[in-house]
């Protein structure tokens with residue numbers, strides 16, 4: 001039958017189906033489970049290798065685990081990935097991870113002190129501070145720091161919402177927990193300048209109370225940030241915060 005089809009294709013000068021659909025598994029392989037498994041394994045490894053912290057060996061181990069050793073775990077993992085892809089977004093107040101259009105767990109927690117806002121560069125910095133377990137205020141995640149040389153200006157960062165949050169009132173202290181490198185310093189300077197422009201520093205007699213701006217103390221390494229510091233260092237950095245001018 002196949003020879004007859006092939007002969008007909010040659011006679012009518014029709015290319016095989018795989019020419020039109022190059023990604024389709026060849027007909028000859030459909031009934032060969034080994035081919036399909038290897039192909040799925042390659043595809044899965046390829047995707048896993050692109051994730052941070054996963055080298056080729058780890059990607060291979062996870063792919064084999066999911067496809068061969070524990071295939072029953074796959075549906076739950078697929079469902080979780082789909083839910084994350086469709087539902088995950090940024091907290092409407094602070095920029096932390098949250099369900100799309102909602103407050104994150106920290107902003108939604110009435111036991112947290114909403115008057116104290118710790119400004120961090122990235123979500124992993126927030127997670128590192130939370131791991132310490134002693135900070136009871138809230139956060140604002142900038143998703144980066146000012147870096148004109150890399151084309152990162154205030155518009156690319158979550159800064160406007162921070163200024164609006166302060167201008168709306170209810171914030172008593174901003175703790176700047178940005179890296180003590182040139183870009184971190186520039187970002188701190190920009191923020192304090194713009195807080196002054198909105199009157200949030202109390203300098204121009206605006207209607208709401210002045211916001212105290214502090215910078216975390218750095219027992220942190222020069223040029224380093226929050227992310228790689230251990231909980232004890234982070235606690236002392238928070239405790240040792242000082243007025244930022």
Ligand SMILES: [Zn+2]
Pocket residue numbers: 091092093094095096103104105106107108
């Ligand atoms: Zn939040």
